Amino acid sequence: MIKITFPDGSNREYAAGVTPLQVAESISPRLAQDVLAASINGEEWDLSRPVNADSSIKLFKWDDAEAKHAFWHSSAHLMAEALQELYPHIKFGIGPAIENGFYYDVDSGDQPLRDSDFANIEKKMLELAAQKQEIVRQEISKADALKLFGDRNEIYKTELISELEDGTITTYTQGSFTDLCRGPHLPNTSPIKAVKLMALAGAYWRGDEKRKQLTRIYGITFPKKKMLDEYLALLEEAKKRDHRKIGKELELFAFSEAVGKGLPLWLPKGTALRSRLEEFLKRIQKRFGYQQIMTPHIGLKGLWETSGHWAKYGKDSFQPILTPEEDEVFLMKPMNCPFHCEIYKTAPRSYKDLPLRYAEFGTVYRYEQSGELHGLTRVRGFTQDDAHIFCRPDQLKEEFLKVMDIIFIIFNALDFKNFEAQISLRDPNNKEKYIGSDEVWEKSERAIVEACQEKGLNARVELGEAAFYGPKLDFMVKDAIGRRWQLGTIQVDYNLPERFELEYNGSDNQKHRPVMIHRAPFGSMERFVAVLIEHTGGKFPLWLTPDQAVILPISEKFNDYAQQVANELAQQDIRAIVDDRNEKIGRKIRDNELKRIPYLLIVGEKEAENGEVSVRKQGEGDKGSVKVADFAAEISSEVERQITSW
């Protein structure tokens, strides 16, 4: 007998070799029906895999991430089985579960897959699932695995196996399909009741651009048809928050093929919103001792030869600008740092001058690969809310912490609650990608890790994600459909001060090198606005929104009064427009609600007589009539409340 301990601390005795599924059955038939995955002593474990020693167990149902993971992983295998039956010559790469569903990378040879094949594949999957095929785990020696997959000419699988350690290799088999896999999986295919293949994409084998591109098939499955319908409906809803759609509807920004792809045009309302964000940040930065500067959009190529950017990115960038002068070569600036270094060098600096904090809304141009462009989140011309802090080494941590404070203020003011922090370090196995000595890198990386610890910030560490000149702390926020975008970034840099030969006189009257912090709390105005749109669905906070109120005259007879109200509000710095179209009031309300204007002010005979407006709040309906001055005061104080909370 063995002892199985449950999460609540209780335990029961079972015969050795009991499976988690049998444990579930012993508790209740209902649980046995709902359970999809398990863990034994914290290790993911198949429901049908025997347990032979005293253990603690956890049983997972659909709502647990572990259960979904097993479910979708088994679904990936199910799809592979269907593909194998439909396309016998297909070769398999990898097929994991992901955040929403799963994918499988396959090589279909010279017979390309089309999304018109999806219906067939889905049908086959459901057919196989309904056969309630058992999914069987098997431990296998490396030699046997190589033979098994080698005989079937699974070149991708054999490549993976050749890198595995003998004795750790397992396969899972259902029906006629066997896959190299660690698991865990469902005991059989029958819980998979609803299947939807979502997309086809090319994906390089092992993520390497130089290797063959396989076909990646994305899919999702559910234990109930209704759950699939709900998921698809949710996706449809999310698409309504797409910043590209709302940006067009609300006339915030546009693109023109005549201008060139990835080069956004900011329309009047979008510009108003963006300017307000810039003012907001300037105000906070002023509080933190920053000084605004401005630098040109182009500079001599030598600047970026010095910084190292030309060597690293030059051939993949917008190409140099020539002039009538021979040998005079300019670059569009892809970043602002060299200019800021040059500003630092305009005067001899004392240790007493530091830290110097130079801030600039700097518009930069980067030749992003065409396939990378995406609305406002990935563009070729964008404005960084950039700043560079030049400080003494002993000031580094404090300065870093203060930048974190700015980022938290901003995320808090704009209600970005679900951000993720990522410490991006260099890849220790690939050091030639980076400039600077090991010592400098270690110092920089330590500074970031310690700063996060000090703030109690739970940051994920990613190797190989650093900039080539230094490690960074990035803040990521998800868009409407769950894609992660990097917004704020803070980077520690000992290298550029070296390359630009920056120095200051220390208290010892010797020359010293300052340390540089690059930082951009928004990241870029473009991307930030994009993510803000998706988070708010276009319903911006009152202080930020382009039009705070719209005045709706009941009939054209009251257009003059409406204009008078607009003027009065304008004098109180309230942004109001007048809808003087020849339309009925119901129509004006509808149209302006859809434009997401926070306050609709209806004016007719009564209001004109009394100097009032009838207030209707976006999404909340009629709020009754008030004097124009009272409304203005209320709006002003609401804005004031929002702003002072920064």
Place this chain on the structure above:
RNA sequence: GCCGUUGUAGCUCAGUGGUAGAGCACUUCCUUGGUAAGGAAGAGGUCACGAGUUCAAAUCUCGUCAACGGCUCCA
């Protein structure tokens, strides 16, 4: 850049080889109204662009451009 999908009026979309369509938006007229779509008329398109097949191409083929979903990249 690579794989896949898409491109018809300002917007959303019908239109499978035989004279370019609808709704909304727009213009004009009627209507002058009280809290989410009043009525009528009108205007608007080189069917992304370029070649080809055909008596005939929005429709079939090829190429280019752009957008969309991914991959790779992201100073």
